[in-house]
Amino acid sequence: MRGKRPSLKRKVQTQLKRDQVLKLFSEGENIANIARELRLTDRSVRNHLHAYLETQSLYPSSITAERVAELRQLEAEHLTRIRQKLCESLEVTSAQDAIVRAKLADACIRTAERLARLYGLDAAPQPTVLQQNNFVLTVEKQREIKADMERLMPEVRRLVYGEQGGGPTNGHEPAGTG
Amino acid sequence: MDTSLRAPDSVLEFVSSLAVSLYDWQKWILLTIDECATLVRKKIAVRAPNGVGKSERIVALSALRWLQRFPRGRVVITSYDGRQLADQVWRALRVQAARFPAWKFRDHEQTIDTAQGGRLRCFTTDDPGRAEGFHADTDCPLLIIVDEAKSVDPEIIKAIDRCSYNVLLYISSPGWKQGPRTRSRTSNAITQTIHLS
Numbered sequence: 001m002r003g004k005r006p007s008l009k010r011k012v013q014t015q016l017k018r019d020q021v022l023k024l025f026s027e028g029e030n031i032a033n034i035a036r037e038l039r040l041t042d043r044s045v046r047n048h049l050h051a052y053l054e055t056q057s058l059y060p061s062s063i064t065a066e067r068v069a070e071l072r073q074l075e076a077e078h079l080t081r082i083r084q085k086l087c088e089s090l091e092v093t094s095a096q097d098a099i100v101r102a103k104l105a106d107a108c109i110r111t112a113e114r115l116a117r118l119y120g121l122d123a124a125p126q127p128t129v130l131q132q133n134n135f136v137l138t139v140e141k142q143r144e145i146k147a148d149m150e151r152l153m154p155e156v157r158r159l160v161y162g163e164q165g166g167g168p169t170n171g172h173e174p175a176g177t178g
Numbered sequence: 179m180d181t182s183l184r185a186p187d188s189v190l191e192f193v194s195s196l197a198v199s200l201y202d203w204q205k206w207i208l209l210t211i212d213e214c215a216t217l218v219r220k221k222i223a224v225r226a227p228n229g230v231g232k233s234e235r236i237v238a239l240s241a242l243r244w245l246q247r248f249p250r251g252r253v254v255i256t257s258y259d260g261r262q263l264a265d266q267v268w269r270a271l272r273v274q275a276a277r278f279p280a281w282k283f284r285d286h287e288q289t290i291d292t293a294q295g296g297r298l299r300c301f302t303t304d305d306p307g308r309a310e311g312f313h314a315d316t317d318c319p320l321l322i323i324v325d326e327a328k329s330v331d332p333e334i335i336k337a338i339d340r341c342s343y344n345v346l347l348y349i350s351s352p353g354w355k356q357g358p359r360t361r362s363r364t365s366n367a368i369t370q371t372i373h374l375s
Contacts, residue, residue, distance in 0.1 A: 145190045148205055156209045160220070 021048040026067055031074070046078060076118055083111040188212065189243050196239070196274055204235050211240045214345045215247065215319060223327075223348040232349050233262070237323050238270035240347065241298055244321045245281070249294035254312050254322045256338070258329035260302040263288065267325060268300055306337035319344040326350055 006014070017038065024034045035045045049071060090104040186192040189212040193200060200208070207224055214220040226232050241253045257263050268288050275283045280293040288300035296318070303309055314320035320343045324330055327348035338346065 142191075145188070145194060148190055148202075149188060149209075152202070152206050152209055153213075156206065156213050159210060160213045160217070 018048045018052055021045055022052055025049065025071070028067075046074070050075060050078065072118055076115060079111055079115050079118070083108060083115070086111060186246070189239075192243050192246060193239055196242075196277060198235070198239065200235060200239075201231075204231060207236055208240055208243070211321075211345055211347060212243065212247075215244065215321070216344075218314070218344055219342070219346070220344065221346045221348070223350075225350060225352055228351045232351070233266040233325055234270040236349060237267050237325055237347075238274070241271065241321065241323065242274060242278075244319075245290065245292055245296050245298055246278075248317070248319050249292050249296050250318045251296045252312065252314070252318055252320045253290075253296075253298040254320070254341075255298070255300045255325060256309065256323070256330070256334075257302055257325040259326065262326055263300045263302060271298070271300075303334065304331065306331070306333040309334045309337040310340055312338075312341040312343065314342050314344050321345045321347070323347045323349065328352075 017040075020038055021034055021040075024037065029037070031042050031045050034040070035042050038045070040048075086104055086108045090101060090108065093101050093104065095101075186195055189208045190200075190205060193205075193208065203226075207222075210222060214222065224232070224236065237255060241255060244251050244253050255263065255267055257267070268285075271290065272283060272285070275281070282291045283289075284291070290298040301308075312320055312322065320341065322338055322341060322343045322345070324335065324338065324347065327335070327350040329350075
């Protein structure tokens with residue numbers, strides 16, 4: 001019943017069913033087979049697996065790392081579908097439905113955050129030091145730059161290291177100044 | 179088009195990679211600052227008319243180049259008026275923020291922090307004591323830029339001069355022949371003066 005807390009009996013039944021789902025899943029059964037065997041719908045099986053991921057460790061001792069990865073992949077696909085539907089809904093809602101749009105946007109964000117957590121993107125942020133080293137140099141006028149360097153550098157060196165000189169007075173010709 | 183992951187060799191390459199075009203005199207000044215970067219206590223005085231791109235081009239680009247060339251370097255930019263820094267210099271720096279994803283541009287403090295510990299700071303003060311205390315180190319060269327230098331209090335200029343900088347750039351529009359910029363031009367042999375008219 002909606003809005004009512006499940007009874008202890010119901011909780012135990014759910015937990016037992018969930019354990020059965022996980023046991024079969026850890027033995028390599030696919031979702032459809034598990035659903036058929038336990039007389040559940042595919043969605044219910046997915047929900048049980050999803051609940052297990054939410055409440056239990058990501059690496060329960062009964063299943064291997066490969067199966068966890070597979071489980072994670074299934075969860076990711078599920079979340080991606082949800083997010084896609086949310087985004088589609090967000091696009092079709094009009095600007096007047098501000099509350100609906102806000103709720104949809106919030107749900108989109110939470111789904112994206114859940115996906116990011118699932119893949120461990122939030123756990124270890126990438127160091128930003130490397131980005132600075134990867135400063136992409138896009139020079140369109142390499143030849144002009146070389147010509148400018150050859151033309152201007154002698155004057156610059158003369159000014160910095162040698163006699164007092166001057167720069168271009170009107171932006172064209174290098175000339176002496178005071 | 180030459181696209182590579184190498185660092186720009188010269189300030190002109192750096193400027194080109196930012197898609198900014200310069201006049202000859204602007205290139206000439208930026209090259210001079212770049213050349214002086216490895217020296218110590220070099221003063222450069224630039225006098226140029228209003229509206230020719232002193233703050234937007236010379237100050238902003240030389241500051242960014244300094245931080246790009248010396249990731250642990252320090253840049254201090256000061257001016258007579260805080261509004262001048264906020265409206266012109268900081269805005270010109272902020273325009274290029276997207277090209278430096280690893281740098282943190284803090285608008286309210288008007289500072290830029292590089293990932294390696296370099297820092298650019300824009301500030302104005304009327305207390306000479308606050309203009310002291312900026313010092314270069316072996317791998318942290320210091321560039322000090324005094325924008326609108328003709329209007330800055332001489333006491334503040336003196337305080338800045340006590341810092342151990344690599345390059346001190348006075349940049350200003352033309353004014354009467356007095357003040358720190360003129361004195362530095364006439365009395366200090368190591369000052370390089372670039373006069374544009």
